[in-house]
Amino acid sequence: MLARGERMRNGEDFRHTIRRGAKGVQPTLVTHVVPKTDGSTSVGFVVSKSVGSAVDRNRVKRQLRHLMRARMDRLPPGCRVVVRALPGSSSAGSATLAEHLDAALARGGV
Secondary structure (H helix, E strand, O other): OOOHHHEOOOHHHHHHHHHHOEEEEOOOEEEEEEOOOOOOOEEEEEEOHHHOOHHHHHHHHHHHHHHHHHHHHHOOOOOEEEEEEOHHHHOOOHHHHHHHHHHHHHHOOO
């Protein structure tokens, strides 16, 4: 699990990151990255009902949290990242999600 200070919880932070961040698109997910902010590095996740049932959404969210925890050291200080899961993420394996996450973050400038 991500540390409390590394989790994005404020709706305004989500909106700002999605609207102004560099977007990295992959078949199973989209990342939005704002490289420099005044605060600490934080990550948020958006997993909508289009991904699947509550069980599927929670599983995808857990997988993405686990994958991002391993990549926190790659993020620049003060960076904000929102990871938005797409419907194909529920049927993708963890290795596929990891590959797509790395590619999306690279496209987003990280």
